[in-house]
Amino acid sequence: MAPKEKAVLWVSSARDDLVDFPIPVKRTIGFAVHLAQIGLKHEQAKPLQGxxxxxxxxxxxxxxGDTYRAxxxxxxxxxxxVLHAFQKKSKRxxxxPAHEIDLIRKRLKLAEELYAQWKTGKRKPS
Structure with missing residues:
Protein backbone atom coordinates (compact mmCIF):
# COMPACT_ATOMS: atom_id res chain seq x y z
CA MET A 1 0.00 0.00 0.00
CA ALA A 2 1.45 3.34 -1.06
CA PRO A 3 1.80 6.03 1.60
CA LYS A 4 -0.68 8.90 1.54
CA GLU A 5 0.84 11.78 -0.39
CA LYS A 6 1.02 15.05 1.50
CA ALA A 7 -0.10 18.31 -0.09
CA VAL A 8 2.48 20.91 -1.12
CA LEU A 9 1.96 24.49 0.02
CA TRP A 10 4.15 27.44 -0.99
CA VAL A 11 4.99 30.50 1.12
CA SER A 12 5.28 33.95 -0.46
CA SER A 13 7.39 33.95 -3.64
CA ALA A 14 8.96 30.49 -3.19
CA ARG A 15 7.13 28.92 -6.13
CA ASP A 16 7.75 31.84 -8.49
CA ASP A 17 11.42 31.91 -7.51
CA LEU A 18 11.79 28.19 -8.20
CA VAL A 19 10.20 28.54 -11.64
CA ASP A 20 13.12 30.76 -12.71
CA PHE A 21 15.76 28.12 -11.85
CA PRO A 22 17.48 26.05 -14.57
CA ILE A 23 15.57 22.90 -15.52
CA PRO A 24 18.04 20.41 -13.95
CA VAL A 25 17.85 22.31 -10.64
CA LYS A 26 14.04 22.36 -10.75
CA ARG A 27 14.03 18.61 -11.35
CA THR A 28 16.24 17.91 -8.33
CA ILE A 29 14.26 20.19 -6.03
CA GLY A 30 10.93 18.94 -7.36
CA PHE A 31 11.97 15.34 -6.77
CA ALA A 32 13.13 16.20 -3.24
CA VAL A 33 9.76 17.79 -2.46
CA HIS A 34 7.94 14.82 -3.98
CA LEU A 35 9.91 12.40 -1.80
CA ALA A 36 9.00 14.51 1.24
CA GLN A 37 5.34 14.25 0.19
CA ILE A 38 5.52 10.46 0.50
CA GLY A 39 7.53 10.50 3.73
CA LEU A 40 11.01 9.98 2.29
CA LYS A 41 14.10 12.18 2.18
CA HIS A 42 16.18 13.03 -0.88
CA GLU A 43 19.90 12.28 -0.55
CA GLN A 44 20.65 16.00 -1.04
CA ALA A 45 18.13 17.16 1.60
CA LYS A 46 19.87 18.12 4.82
CA PRO A 47 18.48 19.62 8.03
CA LEU A 48 18.98 23.38 8.02
CA GLN A 49 21.08 24.33 11.03
CA GLY A 50 19.52 26.58 13.63
CA GLY A 65 29.07 27.25 -11.36
CA ASP A 66 26.00 28.62 -9.58
CA THR A 67 24.44 27.29 -6.39
CA TYR A 68 20.69 27.08 -5.89
CA ARG A 69 18.88 26.29 -2.67
CA ALA A 70 15.36 25.41 -1.64
CA VAL A 82 8.18 25.16 0.65
CA LEU A 83 9.51 28.19 2.48
CA HIS A 84 12.16 29.65 0.18
CA ALA A 85 14.02 29.07 -3.07
CA PHE A 86 17.02 31.19 -3.98
CA GLN A 87 20.30 31.37 -5.82
CA LYS A 88 23.23 31.76 -3.47
CA LYS A 89 25.16 34.84 -4.54
CA SER A 90 28.06 34.84 -2.10
CA LYS A 91 31.15 33.05 -3.31
CA ARG A 92 32.61 32.85 0.20
CA PRO A 97 23.65 33.86 4.38
CA ALA A 98 22.16 35.42 7.53
CA HIS A 99 19.58 37.49 5.63
CA GLU A 100 18.30 34.30 3.96
CA ILE A 101 18.05 32.56 7.37
CA ASP A 102 16.07 35.53 8.72
CA LEU A 103 13.69 35.32 5.77
CA ILE A 104 13.27 31.57 6.29
CA ARG A 105 12.42 32.15 9.97
CA LYS A 106 9.75 34.71 9.00
CA ARG A 107 8.33 32.39 6.37
CA LEU A 108 8.22 29.49 8.82
CA LYS A 109 5.91 31.59 10.99
CA LEU A 110 3.82 32.40 7.91
CA ALA A 111 3.74 28.67 7.11
CA GLU A 112 1.97 27.99 10.41
CA GLU A 113 -0.76 30.47 9.46
CA LEU A 114 -0.97 29.12 5.91
CA TYR A 115 -1.29 25.57 7.19
CA ALA A 116 -4.06 26.54 9.61
CA GLN A 117 -5.96 28.26 6.77
CA TRP A 118 -5.49 25.24 4.54
CA LYS A 119 -6.68 22.82 7.24
CA THR A 120 -9.87 24.83 7.77
CA GLY A 121 -10.56 24.89 4.04
CA LYS A 122 -9.91 28.60 3.62
CA ARG A 123 -7.00 27.95 1.26
CA LYS A 124 -6.38 25.40 -1.49
CA PRO A 125 -3.04 23.59 -1.94
CA SER A 126 -0.91 24.70 -4.89
Missing part, protein backbone atom coordinates in the same frame (compact mmCIF):
# COMPACT_ATOMS: atom_id res chain seq x y z
CA UNK A 51 15.98 25.25 13.25
CA UNK A 52 16.05 22.63 15.98
CA UNK A 53 16.05 19.21 14.40
CA UNK A 54 15.21 17.74 11.04
CA UNK A 55 11.84 19.34 10.29
CA UNK A 56 13.31 22.17 8.16
CA UNK A 57 15.34 20.84 5.25
CA UNK A 58 17.52 22.43 2.62
CA UNK A 59 18.31 21.05 -0.83
CA UNK A 60 21.45 22.45 -2.44
CA UNK A 61 22.08 22.00 -6.15
CA UNK A 62 25.00 23.32 -8.20
CA UNK A 63 24.54 24.10 -11.87
CA UNK A 64 27.16 25.60 -14.18
CA UNK A 71 14.12 25.16 1.92
CA UNK A 72 11.00 23.30 2.99
CA UNK A 73 9.46 22.01 6.17
CA UNK A 74 7.96 18.62 6.95
CA UNK A 75 6.83 19.57 10.44
CA UNK A 76 3.15 19.50 9.50
CA UNK A 77 1.23 16.24 9.51
CA UNK A 78 -0.24 16.28 6.03
CA UNK A 79 1.59 19.01 4.11
CA UNK A 80 5.08 19.83 2.89
CA UNK A 81 5.54 23.58 2.89
CA UNK A 93 31.83 29.76 2.23
CA UNK A 94 28.97 27.31 2.04
CA UNK A 95 26.88 28.72 4.88
CA UNK A 96 23.43 30.04 4.13
Missing amino acids: FGGASVLEVVEDHR VYTVRFEDAVI GIAT
Whole structure:
Protein backbone atom coordinates (compact mmCIF):
# COMPACT_ATOMS: atom_id res chain seq x y z
CA MET A 1 0.00 0.00 0.00
CA ALA A 2 1.45 3.34 -1.06
CA PRO A 3 1.80 6.03 1.60
CA LYS A 4 -0.68 8.90 1.54
CA GLU A 5 0.84 11.78 -0.39
CA LYS A 6 1.02 15.05 1.50
CA ALA A 7 -0.10 18.31 -0.09
CA VAL A 8 2.48 20.91 -1.12
CA LEU A 9 1.96 24.49 0.02
CA TRP A 10 4.15 27.44 -0.99
CA VAL A 11 4.99 30.50 1.12
CA SER A 12 5.28 33.95 -0.46
CA SER A 13 7.39 33.95 -3.64
CA ALA A 14 8.96 30.49 -3.19
CA ARG A 15 7.13 28.92 -6.13
CA ASP A 16 7.75 31.84 -8.49
CA ASP A 17 11.42 31.91 -7.51
CA LEU A 18 11.79 28.19 -8.20
CA VAL A 19 10.20 28.54 -11.64
CA ASP A 20 13.12 30.76 -12.71
CA PHE A 21 15.76 28.12 -11.85
CA PRO A 22 17.48 26.05 -14.57
CA ILE A 23 15.57 22.90 -15.52
CA PRO A 24 18.04 20.41 -13.95
CA VAL A 25 17.85 22.31 -10.64
CA LYS A 26 14.04 22.36 -10.75
CA ARG A 27 14.03 18.61 -11.35
CA THR A 28 16.24 17.91 -8.33
CA ILE A 29 14.26 20.19 -6.03
CA GLY A 30 10.93 18.94 -7.36
CA PHE A 31 11.97 15.34 -6.77
CA ALA A 32 13.13 16.20 -3.24
CA VAL A 33 9.76 17.79 -2.46
CA HIS A 34 7.94 14.82 -3.98
CA LEU A 35 9.91 12.40 -1.80
CA ALA A 36 9.00 14.51 1.24
CA GLN A 37 5.34 14.25 0.19
CA ILE A 38 5.52 10.46 0.50
CA GLY A 39 7.53 10.50 3.73
CA LEU A 40 11.01 9.98 2.29
CA LYS A 41 14.10 12.18 2.18
CA HIS A 42 16.18 13.03 -0.88
CA GLU A 43 19.90 12.28 -0.55
CA GLN A 44 20.65 16.00 -1.04
CA ALA A 45 18.13 17.16 1.60
CA LYS A 46 19.87 18.12 4.82
CA PRO A 47 18.48 19.62 8.03
CA LEU A 48 18.98 23.38 8.02
CA GLN A 49 21.08 24.33 11.03
CA GLY A 50 19.52 26.58 13.63
CA PHE A 51 15.98 25.25 13.25
CA GLY A 52 16.05 22.63 15.98
CA GLY A 53 16.05 19.21 14.40
CA ALA A 54 15.21 17.74 11.04
CA SER A 55 11.84 19.34 10.29
CA VAL A 56 13.31 22.17 8.16
CA LEU A 57 15.34 20.84 5.25
CA GLU A 58 17.52 22.43 2.62
CA VAL A 59 18.31 21.05 -0.83
CA VAL A 60 21.45 22.45 -2.44
CA GLU A 61 22.08 22.00 -6.15
CA ASP A 62 25.00 23.32 -8.20
CA HIS A 63 24.54 24.10 -11.87
CA ARG A 64 27.16 25.60 -14.18
CA GLY A 65 29.07 27.25 -11.36
CA ASP A 66 26.00 28.62 -9.58
CA THR A 67 24.44 27.29 -6.39
CA TYR A 68 20.69 27.08 -5.89
CA ARG A 69 18.88 26.29 -2.67
CA ALA A 70 15.36 25.41 -1.64
CA VAL A 71 14.12 25.16 1.92
CA TYR A 72 11.00 23.30 2.99
CA THR A 73 9.46 22.01 6.17
CA VAL A 74 7.96 18.62 6.95
CA ARG A 75 6.83 19.57 10.44
CA PHE A 76 3.15 19.50 9.50
CA GLU A 77 1.23 16.24 9.51
CA ASP A 78 -0.24 16.28 6.03
CA ALA A 79 1.59 19.01 4.11
CA VAL A 80 5.08 19.83 2.89
CA ILE A 81 5.54 23.58 2.89
CA VAL A 82 8.18 25.16 0.65
CA LEU A 83 9.51 28.19 2.48
CA HIS A 84 12.16 29.65 0.18
CA ALA A 85 14.02 29.07 -3.07
CA PHE A 86 17.02 31.19 -3.98
CA GLN A 87 20.30 31.37 -5.82
CA LYS A 88 23.23 31.76 -3.47
CA LYS A 89 25.16 34.84 -4.54
CA SER A 90 28.06 34.84 -2.10
CA LYS A 91 31.15 33.05 -3.31
CA ARG A 92 32.61 32.85 0.20
CA GLY A 93 31.83 29.76 2.23
CA ILE A 94 28.97 27.31 2.04
CA ALA A 95 26.88 28.72 4.88
CA THR A 96 23.43 30.04 4.13
CA PRO A 97 23.65 33.86 4.38
CA ALA A 98 22.16 35.42 7.53
CA HIS A 99 19.58 37.49 5.63
CA GLU A 100 18.30 34.30 3.96
CA ILE A 101 18.05 32.56 7.37
CA ASP A 102 16.07 35.53 8.72
CA LEU A 103 13.69 35.32 5.77
CA ILE A 104 13.27 31.57 6.29
CA ARG A 105 12.42 32.15 9.97
CA LYS A 106 9.75 34.71 9.00
CA ARG A 107 8.33 32.39 6.37
CA LEU A 108 8.22 29.49 8.82
CA LYS A 109 5.91 31.59 10.99
CA LEU A 110 3.82 32.40 7.91
CA ALA A 111 3.74 28.67 7.11
CA GLU A 112 1.97 27.99 10.41
CA GLU A 113 -0.76 30.47 9.46
CA LEU A 114 -0.97 29.12 5.91
CA TYR A 115 -1.29 25.57 7.19
CA ALA A 116 -4.06 26.54 9.61
CA GLN A 117 -5.96 28.26 6.77
CA TRP A 118 -5.49 25.24 4.54
CA LYS A 119 -6.68 22.82 7.24
CA THR A 120 -9.87 24.83 7.77
CA GLY A 121 -10.56 24.89 4.04
CA LYS A 122 -9.91 28.60 3.62
CA ARG A 123 -7.00 27.95 1.26
CA LYS A 124 -6.38 25.40 -1.49
CA PRO A 125 -3.04 23.59 -1.94
CA SER A 126 -0.91 24.70 -4.89
